[in-house]
Amino acid sequence: MIDLRLLRDDPDRVRASQQARGEDPHAVDVLLAADERRRAAVSRADSLRAEQKAFGRAMQAASVDERATLRARGGELSAEVKLAEAEQSAADEALRPARLAVPNVIEHGAPAGGEDDFVVLETVGEIPTYDGWSPRDHLELGELLGAIDVDRAAKVSGARFYFLTGVGALLELALVNLAVAQAVAVGFIPVIPPVLVRPEAMEGTGFLGAHAAEVYRLEADDRYLVGTSEVPLAAYHAGEVLDAARLPLRYCGFSPCFRREAGSYGKDTRGIIRVHQFDKVEMFSFCRPEEAAVEHRRLLAWERQFLGALELPYRVIDVAAGDLGSSAARKFDCEAWVPTQERYREVTSTSNCTDFQARRLGIRMRTAEGVRPLATLNGTLCAVPRFIVALLENHQQPDGAVRVPAALRPWLGGREVLEPAG
């Protein structure tokens, strides 16, 4: 939710942001008008209420006889107040959608344009080469290792589901352990959150807007299955005022994630790149807005540390304004090399939501100067299936075995290589 004061004080900045996102700058003027109407309505209702209160005091002081005659005037006033309040709530009502229509103001430096207008910030690691043999894709490798079973998953649950079995299951646990250990080592509070949440949590984090079709809803109970633990982690402090001295407050959530993948028919149908359910280790930070940009770089650095520990080749992109989503002011994605696709694929993503998400969730901080919204940021540490894809494909050997990077070995009982099952 955008700061209306910023909007009033500097509408051009908001218009420029809209332009960079490829969205309608006119939405800014619609919002300004709605804000104006609301303020007028509030002023009017406020003064009428003041009058009514004064009348109430007179009524109290009046004798029984006087009260009878005064009562008529009281009725009139009451009706006027009711009318003014109706206009006030109508104006409030009208403001809401106008406000939701304006996404977060982009951070200075974010590239303008759409999905393809990202800027590559850095490319890290060597792309593997294959002399005289062709690499197998992750599904073939997973089947050879007895690690991934999508056929039986289709039987049990349908398309875009998978069983991780044997070393596949162990691999997930190892990845999660490594990720959580890394996060805890730098001070994150580990969290296992609920993944079935109320509409307010979903709405507050911005997932019921343009991406509403992406989320699973449990009709009978009016609950949603989260697509990321960002939702419960952000909503964890909803409606609270945090002591600014305790910031940044960093949480690392481990949870299943559920995605309907509506509208992605035909995309990534093979293997486990795009699935309806997966586990993920997610970083989440509450910090002072002034520190948000720096904190964002820290989250990116921790993502890169994890990719580095797994010895994966990857690149970092600065996502273009039009591809940010409504809450993010800036977003960096890390994309790991996928040998059989001969391209980089997103494995992590970190967003700086500034105070936009916090405002909607009512999360504020108390500083010496007073209370104001804080900033929220999130970043993937390990989205399990995609990391398994990258790991299997990049570290495969000609015989279908997969080398285990040193950092992961302690979590796999010291195993250095995953061998194809008999």
Add this chain to the structure above:
RNA sequence: GGAGGCUUCGCCUAGUCCGGUCUAUGGCGCCGCACUGCUAAUGCGGUUUGGGUUAAUCCCCAUCCCGGGUUCAAAUCCCGGAGCCUCCGCCA
């Protein structure tokens, strides 16, 4: 699934039966000032949050879990909902 209780400005709490200076009591905590070799103790004052207005102050409005209703007037009365707790039943 059933029965009952609770929810007040950071925390605890008075007030709710019987509507009106509730413009919400007191304690703790916190902030400021005074006093004091220092600290502590003590005294005095301040301390919900959001909005409107303003250059800023002042001032005004809302806010007693949330949403409706009754009334000239609601923390207080009525209806609906949420959360928490206790007990019974069922269940890993």
